Amino acid sequence: MKRRMQDGIMLLPVVLALAVVGVLAFSMTREGGMGAAAVDADYEIARVRYLAEAGVTLARWQNEQEGCGSTKRHTAPVVFPGGRVTIDRVGKAPNGVSVDVSASLDAATAGATPATLALSREVQMRTVKEADLDEDEKSADTYIGSGGATNVDKQSNLIVADGKSHALIRFKPIPELKDSVVARAELRLELDASPKLLGATGTLTVHPIEREWDPKNVSWTAPWTAPGGDAGPAAGSVQLRTSSEELTIRIDALVQDWASGVPEFGMLVKSQGVTEARIDSFEGGDEPELVVRYYTLCKK
Structure with a gap:
């Protein structure tokens, strides 16, 4: 128990x-x-x-x-x-x-x-607008070459070649773009008939120019602090092929910077993998175009 x-x-x-x-x-x-x-x-x-x-x-x-x-x-x-x-x-x-x-x-x-x-x-509220810019009295383009080529303004082609020649393009400012929201910005270029490519493909890159320049006096070394032009990082690029003719390069962020107040000095076009490419200028058959779709805020 x-x-x-x-x-x-x-x-x-x-x-x-x-x-x-x-x-x-x-x-x-x-x-x-x-x-x-x-x-x-x-x-x-x-x-x-x-x-x-x-x-x-x-x-x-x-x-x-x-x-x-x-x-x-x-x-x-x-x-x-x-x-x-x-x-x-x-x-x-x-x-x-x-x-x-x-x-x-x-x-x-x-x-x-x-x-x-x-x-x-x-x-x-915002209102949707679109600007289509091409040749204008305030537009300018030219190209600069490492061989010392100068005074190449008013030519029908802009020549781009790896480390030897760069194109410079500037469109007229869009005053009402200030403080707007950029939805889409396209740089449209037309290549001459047969660009000489190194291999099967090549690349064009677009860079913001960081200094004022005069198309009649600019060269490979002047007015730059670095040979070939003072330019920022690539803002857009496009792949070239032997059959390329019309080129469209998206540069939304670059144009948005301009809308936000960053000084606008135009664009410098470089190449990689290209022996020589000829782009129609403002004097050529199909001039460069900048097409921007943007939103402006409604005012009181």
Whole structure:
């Protein structure tokens, strides 16, 4: 009898430990379920908020196409995967518009209570513009050669050759580009009939010129601090092939720098892997073009 009592006393801590473990397991399971439910709820809220923000973006885009001051509204609900959003109102606001939208998740993809959200925003409006620049009285181009070639202004071709000749191109400034947002900027060049390439391919790179220059007096060494021209890192490039004629080089970041106030001195075109390439100048058949698509902010 005494032995049984001792055994029972010894088992008591084990029973208590098992009971505690059981309580902890139940608590963890319950809290885990509640945590999962909270995560699901947060996920639903995030999804419907994204839908509402998409509606605001749609209203902004639509009115930017119409220009500053428009309050045009897409009246039909816009269906997205998993939900829909309605633009309830578009009104005028300082420098832009105020937008009211409502969004809801589809019952099939949402939880037991589909999330809905009404959202109001004041958004800065922009107007979309495009500039197409080519020859102008303020435009200039020429090329400089390491052999000492000078006074090559007003030629029909700009000659580019590896380490021997660079082209310089400058377009007239765009005053209203100041403080705008550049969406796309393309430098378009036309190659003469048969550029001599070293191998099957070559590359042209475009660099921002960092010093003022005069097309009638510029050379390989003047007015530069470094032979070949003072220019920054490559802002864009294009691969040449023996069949290349029309070339398009994206220089979005470079033109955005100019829009942000960086001094604009034009572009220097270098080559790599090219014995000689001839580019039509402003005096040639197909002059260089700079095509810029940009957004200007609406004013009060």
